[in-house]
Amino acid sequence: MRKIGLLAIMIAVVTLVSADDRLTGDDILRKVDENFGADSKISESEMKIKGERVTRTVKLKSWTEGTVKSFTEYLAPAREKGTKMLKLDDQLWIYTPQTDRIIRISGHMLRQSVMGSDLSYEDLMDDARYSEMYEAEITREDTLDGRACWVLILEAKVENVAYHSREVWVDQERFIPLKENRFAKSGKLLKYTEIKSVSRIDGRWYPERMLFKDDLKGGQGTEFVINKVSFDMDIPGHVFSKASLRK
Amino acid sequence: MIRFLLKGILRDRSRSLFPMLVVIGGVMLTVVLYSWMMGFEKDIVRANASFRSGHLIVMSRAYAEDSDQMPNDLACLGVADLLTELKHQYPDVFWSPRIRFAGLIDVPDSSGETAAQGPILGLGVDLLSAKTIEPEVLNLSQALVAGRLPSSPGEMLITEEMAGRLHIDLGQKVTIITTSMYGSLTTFNLIVSGTIRFGIAAMDRGLVFADINDISSGLDMNDAAGEIVGFFNDGRYRPTEADQISKTFNSNPESQPDRFEPVMMTLMKHSGLEATLKMYRYVSGSLVTIFVAAMSIVLWNAGLLGSIRRYGEFGIRLAIGETQGHLYRFLIAESALIGLIGTVVGTILGLLSSWYLQEVGIDISSVMKNASIVMSDVLRAQITWTSYFIGFIPGLAATLLGSMISGLGIYRRQTSQLTKEFEA
Numbered sequence: 001m002r003k004i005g006l007l008a009i010m011i012a013v014v015t016l017v018s019a020d021d022r023l024t025g026d027d028i029l030r031k032v033d034e035n036f037g038a039d040s041k042i043s044e045s046e047m048k049i050k051g052e053r054v055t056r057t058v059k060l061k062s063w064t065e066g067t068v069k070s071f072t073e074y075l076a077p078a079r080e081k082g083t084k085m086l087k088l089d090d091q092l093w094i095y096t097p098q099t100d101r102i103i104r105i106s107g108h109m110l111r112q113s114v115m116g117s118d119l120s121y122e123d124l125m126d127d128a129r130y131s132e133m134y135e136a137e138i139t140r141e142d143t144l145d146g147r148a149c150w151v152l153i154l155e156a157k158v159e160n161v162a163y164h165s166r167e168v169w170v171d172q173e174r175f176i177p178l179k180e181n182r183f184a185k186s187g188k189l190l191k192y193t194e195i196k197s198v199s200r201i202d203g204r205w206y207p208e209r210m211l212f213k214d215d216l217k218g219g220q221g222t223e224f225v226i227n228k229v230s231f232d233m234d235i236p237g238h239v240f241s242k243a244s245l246r247k
Numbered sequence: 248m249i250r251f252l253l254k255g256i257l258r259d260r261s262r263s264l265f266p267m268l269v270v271i272g273g274v275m276l277t278v279v280l281y282s283w284m285m286g287f288e289k290d291i292v293r294a295n296a297s298f299r300s301g302h303l304i305v306m307s308r309a310y311a312e313d314s315d316q317m318p319n320d321l322a323c324l325g326v327a328d329l330l331t332e333l334k335h336q337y338p339d340v341f342w343s344p345r346i347r348f349a350g351l352i353d354v355p356d357s358s359g360e361t362a363a364q365g366p367i368l369g370l371g372v373d374l375l376s377a378k379t380i381e382p383e384v385l386n387l388s389q390a391l392v393a394g395r396l397p398s399s400p401g402e403m404l405i406t407e408e409m410a411g412r413l414h415i416d417l418g419q420k421v422t423i424i425t426t427s428m429y430g431s432l433t434t435f436n437l438i439v440s441g442t443i444r445f446g447i448a449a450m451d452r453g454l455v456f457a458d459i460n461d462i463s464s465g466l467d468m469n470d471a472a473g474e475i476v477g478f479f480n481d482g483r484y485r486p487t488e489a490d491q492i493s494k495t496f497n498s499n500p501e502s503q504p505d506r507f508e509p510v511m512m513t514l515m516k517h518s519g520l521e522a523t524l525k526m527y528r529y530v531s532g533s534l535v536t537i538f539v540a541a542m543s544i545v546l547w548n549a550g551l552l553g554s555i556r557r558y559g560e561f562g563i564r565l566a567i568g569e570t571q572g573h574l575y576r577f578l579i580a581e582s583a584l585i586g587l588i589g590t591v592v593g594t595i596l597g598l599l600s601s602w603y604l605q606e607v608g609i610d611i612s613s614v615m616k617n618a619s620i621v622m623s624d625v626l627r628a629q630i631t632w633t634s635y636f637i638g639f640i641p642g643l644a645a646t647l648l649g650s651m652i653s654g655l656g657i658y659r660r661q662t663s664q665l666t667k668e669f670e671a
Contacts, residue, residue, distance in 0.1 A: 049429070051320070053507070056429060079467060080431070099422050099434045103353055104361060109424070109432070116430035217430070218320075 025136030025152050031175040033129040035204050040065045043229040049117045050220035058115045067129065069240040080115060084245045085124075090160075092121055095245035102245050118191070118214040118222040122162040130154065133161050136168075144179055148172045163190060174198065174205040189215045196223075202231045263585050266549045270589025270646055271596065273542040274638035277535060278597025279628065281637045283604060284531045286629035288524060292484060292514070294447065297384050298370075300517040301476025302484045303340060303492060305333065309506040310473055314517070317347045319428050319466060322473045323509050330475065337492055339480050341380055344472035346371035346462045350425025352405070352455065353434075354413050363413040367405075367453045369423065371462025375400070384478060387443065387456070393417060394441030402440040403457040406450070410442045417441065423455075427467040435465035446625055475509075489513040535641065542641055547649035565660055575654050582650035583643065590642030597638060604628035 023031075041064040049056045059076040070087040074080040082097040092105040105112075110122045130136075134154035142149050154166040163182040171178050176198055182191040196209040206229060213221035238244055296302055306314060309321040323329060326344050333342045348369045356362035373379040374387075374397050382388060387396055392407045394417040405415060415421060420438050427433040437457055444451055463469065477492075479485060496511040515521035564574055608625040 051429060053324075054429070094432070094434075096434045099436045101353070101355060101359055101422050101434065101436070103422065103424060103434060105432075109351070112426060112432045113430045114432070116427065121432075 025138045029131040029136045033131050035175045038231040040235050042233050045226045047117045048223040052218040063235050063239050071239050118212040144169050176205050266585050267589040269545050270642050271593040274590045274593025274642040275597040277641050278638045279600045282601035282628040282630050282634045285631050286627045289629045295518040296514050300514045302479050302514050303477035304517050305475040305509050305511045307507045308510050319473050322471045324471050326470050326472045340477040342477045343373050345474045348425050353422040365413050367455050369455045371459040374458040390443040390445050392442045392444050397440050403437040404441050404443050405455050407442040407444045408451050542645035543648040547652045571657050575657050578654045582646045586643040586646030590639050594638040601628040601630050
């Protein structure tokens with residue numbers, strides 16, 4: 001009887017220990033989403049755009065609610081100061097003080113670079129959770145900067161995604177996508193991203209410094225630095241309105 | 248002898264009418280074909296020089312590699328200094344910076360919301376400085392349909408077709424959405440001062456013109472330009488001189504051997520016209536040759552018919568003692584005279600037809616509706632000095648060749664058989 005009890009305990013322990021090993025690609029995606037997800041977020045950041053001939057720094061402040069509402073105001077350089085962007089669901093508007101016009105960005109314009117960076121408007125629109133857009137499969141394990149990672153292949157399961165597939169290195173401990181290759185439907189590499197540093201903010205791991213590199217563009221990529229971020233703040237509803245673009 | 252031949256040709260029309268009609272028709276067609284080809288060539292060269300390459304064009308090496316894509320992020324910097332240098336080194340050429348860009352025109356409604364949007368191909372050129380020749384080079388005054396050319400900063404020209412399609416009124420403020428030199432999306436407002444039509448379908452769909460200062464400001468291209476175009480002061484493209492200037496400029500030891508150093512290209516090299524025109528001239532030369540050969544066969548046939556008809560005449564002439572050589576030379580001289588008269592008449596008719604095509608042209612706009620090549624909707628001929636004598640080559644050559652071949656039959660006549668032939 002004691003032997004049977006011991007065996008049962010051993011089976012239970014083995015089952016528990018291997019539970020983490022049995023995480024599927026989709027499970028990992030959900031955990032990544034859980035780590036990143038927040039009801040609301042206010043951040044101040046800057047983009048160091050390292051072009052072929054010059055490096056420019058663009059500063060911005062963003063207000064985000066869920067995955068469907070986002071408002072961004074550009075603070076620097078002088079030429080871009082006062083430019084604002086509003087995203088509501090799948091629609092994006094931009095306001096520039098030079099024209100005093102609110103213009104909807106749609107169609108091929110969404111593929112345009114944001115302020116000359118390696119990010120496109122489509123990238124900015126791409127706020128939905130990974131697990132809602134992709135099916136994931138673990139292909140192998142790897143080590144990146146000393147951190148154990150799963151390498152996932154993500155295949156789009158919905159239409160209208162910016163990238164048909166992605167190869168993602170997910171930190172096994174912090175569930176952060178440390179590195180990503182984004183591909184077109186043809187299999188051509190379009191974009192490469194890498195999270196250079198991560199910090200613990202309000203109980204979650206969040207990237208501080210990221211590198212984006214558009215493979216179809218010259219230059220050394222865009223370094224995206226989040227200087228300040230706070231989660232689950234109350235953001236007044238009027239922020240996410242077209243009227244706030246002109247304010 | 249010439250007077251004797253002339254009398255024979257005029258009095259015995261059955262001897263000369265058919266060959267002469269063939270020569271007149273052939274020469275006329277040759278002159279028209281040649282003049283039309285010259286007109287077509289001139290049209291393409293002019294359109295490419297005016298709207299695309301100038302007679303000479305300076306770009307950064309990197310920009311030149313993909314100039315069709317208008318990569319303004321690879322544009323020349325320090326344009327003011329570069330212009331000064333070019334003007335100093337090559338005073339016989341008018342130099343002017345240009346910025347080409349693609350984007351969207353956004354037309355607001357009364358509340359400022361987007362009412363209509365359409366794609367544009369924009370050209371920022373020097374429209375406002377005192378010494379500019381750009382409006383003349385681009386033929387803007389002639390192309391103006393309504394309104395006026397920009398006379399102050401912040402104004403632009405759009406095509407008549409675009410104005411109609413997007414319901415844009417003169418004096419209306421529109422927004423241009425495009426990409427800045429640094430790759431960011433940029434927007435700026437301009438006022439439509441006039442509408443234009445070039446008669447070139449590819450351009451009449453979505454071309455807009457504005458002063459280069461407005462465009463460089465909008466595209467964040469301070470002291471930068473995608474292209475600097477040069478036109479010879481007399482307006483004529485001189486290929487040898489253009490080649491020499493570009494070679495001298497590109498061998499400048501001071502230039503930095505990097506992707507962004509300025510390089511100069513000639514109209515022929517940049518627009519790809521060199522190969523196109525080479526092929527075009529080869530084809531047109533072949534056409535004229537084939538035409539001469541075909542006409543020779545027709546005239547040979549006419550000569551044969553004439554020989555059969557004049558079988559008896561030649562027999563009698565041989566019988567009364569005229570040598571075969573003399574008779575053959577007589578026939579050749581007669582043909583030369585027919586060829587000459589036919590050529591002169593054919594050339595006159597050809598020149599008249601070419602003049603009509605040059606002045607009026609043939610409207611092919613319905614065929615060119617969706618064309619994307621820079622080519623006029625009206626096909627026009629161009630009379631050159633060559634047009635006056637090009638017809639003499641087929642006119643005389645074909646007649647002589649035809650007579651020389653058919654006349655060989657004279658040498659087959661045996662004088663010993665002549666009596667028998669007459670008896671028969």
